[in-house]
Amino acid sequence: MPVRTEREWTRDDPYRAPDSSDPAGSRRGACRVAGPGSQAVTSFGEPEAASGALRGGTSRRRVRRGGGAPLPLLVPALIGLTFLIVPLVALLVRAPWRSLPGQLTSAEVWQALRLSLVCATAATAVSLVVGVPLAWLLARVEFPGRGLVRALVTLPLVLPPVVGGVALLMALGRNGVVGRWLDSWFGITLPFTTAGVVVAEAFVAMPFLVISVEGTLRAADPRYEEAAATLGASRFTAFRRVTLPLIAPGIAAGAVLAWARALGEFGATITFAGNFPGRTQTMPLAVYLALQSDPEAAVALSLVLLAVSVAVLAGLRDRWMTTGG
Amino acid sequence: MDDRWTAARRKAAPAVRSEAFDAFDGFETVEAFDAFDAFDAFEEGLDARLVVARGAFRLDVSLRVAPGEVVALLGPNGAGKTTALRALAGLTALTGGRLRLDGVELDGMPPESRPVGVVFQDYLLFPHLSALDNVAFGPRCQGVTKAQARARAAEWLRRLGLAEHVGVKPRKLSGGQAQRVALARALATRPRLLLLDEPLAALDARTRLEVRAQLRRHLAEFEAVAVLVTHDPLDAMVLADRLVVVEDGRVVQEGDPSDIARHPRSDYIARLVGxxxxxxxxxxxxxxxxxxxxxxxxxxxxxxxxxxxxxxxxxxxxxxxxxxxxxxxxxxxxxxxxxxxxxxxxxxxxxxxxxxxxxxxxxxxxxxxxxxxxxxxxxxxxxxxxxx
Missing domain, CATH: 2.40.50.100 (RNA polymerase II/Efflux pump adaptor protein, barrel-sandwich hybrid domain)
Structure with missing residues (x-):
């Protein structure tokens, strides 16, 4: 991995920041206005109804009254807005529109894009299979140390992804705590493979799903499960036939967040899975690499990711609007 | 659940009767249930002493209810009525006492194994399922095939006058209709004990009158034990054959509605009846x-x-x-x-x-x-x- 200066590193950063904190951030803000939504602040996919009510309620009215916004608030607000928008506009302005068709139809781009989509989807699937039950456990079962477990689950959310990658190497690397046995017993090697990309992305993305689903579960009325029990449903049947359909919108929102996070994952992937074209080189890695040799290609690739992000956001907005109304 | 319940009953019944019980194993109709009841009159109905201690609050209520009888637990808010109901359903564990239904000890049995149907105060109809699938949910959980469960559910909805609302989602139902769907859902599991928590509290005054009369008719048709909880003396007196007045976790008075109205034994009842x-x-x-x-x-x-x-x-x-x-x-x-x-x-x-x-x-x-x-x-x- 070539050494980059700090200034250059930061260029990669914005595109981690927007997709991880933007949709969540806007909801957080909405929750704070409400006051009683303090529980919602801790999680992302939290009560859709609550945020929906807010959107149509006090917060909207307050924003509309903002015609007379005081300058000490208005000026920094506009600076902040500009700061968030200008880089994206710059990306569009500097896009090599003429050579774009050629850039985007090259084999490498499609390879990287396909790998990214496949790995992000696989990571989301893994997160769903183990993350939803984990969220149920955290929301519905009282056990000692539950608070600690929840903190551990959320840790990857705030952990720098590179650290996550190093941690994964220590655990699942060839000489890792677990990886050693995987290698000698089953001949399974995860680092620097496509499966390794999925592992790294799932590690970083799963907490988003767990926190989102747990929030939805807490907001869902547990008495529906009791009603199911009185009708003869075992706890698992009640979960499968009653709880799961009830929290489906929360699961979908969590899955989309996790997927977007996995798609943009850079640090843990490059640390744990490396940067082999066709095998572990996902879009963000391709962008990073292209920027050194062919900046035009980097911009073209970035545009693709931007388009995907916008599509995801539009999808989420639509969901929030319709389910929260 | 049917099978497990039959097995449990057989264990509780004297050995000589096992042949006769086998003859009834395949019962499918309510009529067969009635014959079963008439035959097996030795310890029919509910015999319970519900003791639930929670912090400073202690519930200690004894209940004996015969099949076909409707008993109302009447009392002010916080008297422990709902706790008693939850204990009967198995949603709250007993800390003492006993709970026998048709001769079988229910204490310690998980709620899904009890032959108990519950109509919750706000009905708790599953919002993602149609009225039909809500009612078919119980039979499905008992292992009935999907087609049979739906047929049984449709029959219950028809019996409760909801034939036109079979495919409707709960949020499209009026309060009175939702209440009847909830009743159908509880009855479709063929419970031996039907529990109703404030069955009319969620209705507005006008529908209440109408639904109360309907509910009375359906409860009168119900052949097993019915226990309802209410803080409204009128509901209790119209719907129940017998009232059990609960205050502060214990029974203060028990008797038929007119007797309690004429001879109140607590300030609460006296105020209620004026x-x-x-x-x-x-x-x-x-x-x-x-x-x-x-x-x-x-x-x-x-x-x-x-x-x-x-x-x-x-x-x-x-x-x-x-x-x-x-x-x-x-x-x-x-x-x-x-x-x-x-x-x-x-x-x-x-x-x-x-x-x-x-x-x-x-x-x-x-x-x-x-x-x-x-x-x-x-x-x-x-x-x-x-x-x-």
């Missing part, structure tokens, strides 16, 4: 109250008694009435006044705290206002004393 109620020691015609004054009655009793009289039996005077005709005469002070239909109810404190009803004209003539001093009399013939 009576002044006192407790005292009777000696001949005179009852000396625990609080001091005495009341003359027509009954001749001795020992501890209750005395009750309606607020309409009270006559008020601004000045002490002359003549000795009214032996029941007390000096009181007006503590409050409120309009009660076309009358005014005066809340009096003083020698004997009581409620008195009078016309608006009389109230104006007496110039009643809070703090005013009045004399209250009651004729002995309008009081009613009965032993504690």
């Amino acid at each position: 009576l002044n109620l006192y407790r005292g020691e009777s000696d001949g015609h005179v009852v000396r109250l625990d609080s001091g004054p005495s009341i003359t009655t027509t009954e001749v009793l001795s020992g501890p008694v209750f005395v009750a009289f309606p607020p309409s039996a009270v006559t008020l005077f601004r000045d002490r009435p002359t003549g000795a005709s009214a032996r029941n005469l007390w000096r009181c002070e007006v503590a409050g006044l409120e309009t009660h239909r076309d009358q005014i109810r005066a809340d009096l404190s003083g020698e004997l705290p009581l409620a008195a009803d009078l016309t608006t004209v009389a109230a104006a003539e007496l110039d009643l206002h809070p703090g005013a001093e009045v004399w209250a009399t009651v004729k002995a013939t309008q009081t009613h004393a009965y032993p504690v």
